Amino acid sequence: MPPEFLRMIVVHELAHLKESEHNKAFYQLCLHMEPDYHQLEFDLRAYLCYLDVDGVPLWSAAMPSDESL
Numbered sequence: 745m746p747p748e749f750l751r752m753i754v755v756h757e758l759a760h761l762k763e764s765e766h767n768k769a770f771y772q773l774c775l776h777m778e779p780d781y782h783q784l785e786f787d788l789r790a791y792l793c794y795l796d797v798d799g800v801p802l803w804s805a806a807m808p809s810d811e812s813l
């Protein structure tokens with residue numbers, strides 16, 4: 745998984761420490777920590793959709809135990 749995705753996930757979780765909802769304040773926190781947050785979230789969603797359709801991870805270290813699905 746690209747480090748950008750991991751950073752986006754960490755930023756998302758950190759923002760949840762302050763805001764439990766996905767509200768405006770939550771996204772402002774995300775953008776404060778990661779100015780490209782919206783782009784990264786879009787890219788991650790696109791990648792997850794790709795996984796749903798094709799089921800083949802683009803990166804070998806993507807998700808553990810995907811082969812059993």
Ligand SMILES: [Zn+2]
Pocket residue numbers: 756760766
């Ligand atoms: Zn969340």
